[in-house]
Amino acid sequence: MQGWLTAESAQLLIASTGKDLETLRREASTAGFKPFAMQASLSANFKSTVREGKSDNVVALLPGSARPDEAVIYMAHWDHLGRTFQATGDGIFNGAIDNATGVAGILELAEKFAKGPRPQRSLLFLTVTLEESGLLGSKYYVAHPTVPLNKTVGVINLDAMTVLGRTKDFVVVGKGSSELEDLVTPLLEAQGRSAFPEVEVQNGYYFRSDHFNFAKAGVPALYAKGGFDHVEKGAEYGKAQASRYTTEDYHKPSDQFDASWDLSGVVEDLVVLYGVGDALANAEQWPNWYPSSAFRSKRDAMMAAPTAPAAQ
Template sequence: MFRKMMGGVAVAAVLLAAGTASAQDVSAQRLSDGIRTISADAFQGRYPGTEGERMTLAWLQAQYEEMGLEPGGPNGQWTQAIELKRYTPVAGAASASWSGPDGVAHPLVPGTDIVIRAVSNDGRAAIAGAPVVFAGHGIYAPERNWDDYGDLDVRGKVVVIVSGEPDGDLFNGAYATNYQSGAYKADEAFRRGAVGVITLWTDGNSWERVAQGGNRQRTLTPGAADLEFAAILNHDAAMAMATAAGLGMDSFGDIASGEFKAREMTGVTLSVAAEETIDTLTTHNLLAKITGTERPNETIIYSAHWDHVGGAAQHPNAPADDQIWNGAWDNASGTVGVVEVARQFAAAPKPERTVVFAHMAAEEMGLLGSYGYAADPVYPLETTVADINIDMLPLSAPTRDLAIFGKGQNDLEDRLEVLAQAEGRYVTDDREPEQGYYYRSDHFPFARAGVPALMPWHGVDLDGGGVAVGQPAYTAKFTADYHKSSDEWSAELDFSSAVENLNLLVQLGSQLANGEDWPMWKPTSEFAVVRARSDAARQ
């Protein structure tokens, strides 16, 4: 919708609105100094729950206090506690069996036929004689005219699905959608009243790896669907159940055609039991804010994760000469970038809407601080205007391109494109569809909850040398340093592109913070239907 109004008058209006905080004072030196501080060995790789966390949060709080910002957490505090529940299967506690129309029970051997995890928050699963349905990919995508469930009622039943999503342009071609994720499928099944989800495993060569994974400790994602259990079932066991129900492979049709609808496995029931011990790790998000002068209940969030992956305590095989994963690029750079954005807002006239600067915990453990925020938001998600997330600032000479994750998702990219064009730049995708980057950083829990979210990335079209020089340079740095102990501060780091991007992100946030409209998901986005459920809150 926004793209249609990008005439000359509209462009001028956007640029004027964005001028409130121009970000011309973004400082490469401050970026370098901040990154050097919080990625030092003394911060121990910023692992959640360690002294490194305490030091990082103390540094952040001191920055915001010096700027004169307000605490942005619950009850006027700087931090939001995030409790991470970690589950470990009790040896020998898992069991499963199925019965067909003849009532004969057929045991499923854990680790051989099935891998079972208790999903419910109490760490226990106890299902007796639940009906079973097959729901294809388990996807409901109204914007794509796709509904695997059809009219089938799955309340109190176990839903069997296949992994992934259909190939082809309908599901974004080379760029995957959220519909391929197990978390989405669990959410959809739970929303429809299912008690458990079973994913069929058809790659027999890797079943042993799957079975081993079923015994490992896992951390529950805050806000995850509260199903009784989740399981992976091998193909042979699944076919035995289908045969008992009188269903051959041809009974299901082509589940990738869009014509398939969920089928009851008539007469087949499943019983499952599982038990897991629980321990809790408490970590913290840190939030600062500038309260809006006109519409304080409408919120723009800048986010970045402060954590990294720790040191020798978390990596027993760490090399003797470098035992700390300092995380200078990932994500001391984004952390300090958000602080620098806040500095620009603090120096400008107060915005009309509230602007929050959120430093998320435990991203490296699975976006868990951001998921925790989305599950228990300090500011209502319905009236959160946008999330602008910074994960790994570009560290290069100036670029013509500004890459983003999830190009084509929402009109934040169109607004950013206008600002970039005014500086002779352009917005592009991340060039790596196989990575699924839009679903891998802290903006995603916001998007999943319906909040329009933007995640800028590293450009490669260098002002001097273009893509031919920039792409191999970026690839070499990423390969050398990403999630390696070599990701350290250096006086040689080039913040030119980072300053360029932060200039634009401040302008974008200023436009939103001093405007009255709401960014929109594009009609083909899987998140548009989620946002639409709360339209009344933004009238």
């Protein structure tokens, strides 16, 4: 069994040992810090049903013109939860926002790159399965990559795009993690927008989408999309729409296409994500995690290996 704690629960748990969580965090960043036994236990009962099945990741590769062995990955998960037998409706989890919007974005980006000048590095368009079952498709890819991870420049993840229209803000989930964010800033400035971290950090969104498997392996990853501050209707409108979706449609059969969606914001977001990938695919740089990131040591070790490309 795996799980994670909210910050509030972690503080209470640590406090029960007579210690302070923030103090421990500061001490953990210094040399000589040692773990200690908490004498805590957890009792839980749950039932599970095991069913074997087979599902596929779908991969498309656009070879680079100069360095085809190096690749930038665009990724989205194509799966959802299947079907539930309910009293009304067909019970199909359509997953229109989560994540047909991301898959549609991948297809648009692939077409844009395919019709334009061939990038120097390869572009790999990856739609993974079983995200909703525990990020299993991306976990499999990371263990069996089409392009070696030390030749993978970065990963751009599209998951549940914002369909409420144009927004002034752009949400970078886990903001402050990697140098990929440095490429986002000028692209947003050209649109008159700004980047912000996710609002509900306690919900752990960074750890619940497929880029996380790449991050754990050391590959810099960006998970970003439109925010809530609607250009015309303001932030409260955007937050209300997001809250309604989470309450009424998220992971429910009602997450289906609605002709009233305003996709103008998705278009702007894709322009930004296209720009990030285009810059990476036509440069020699090898972005890394920021020094404060827990994933940086993995990337450093990967790039220091004898077969790794020289970092720029």
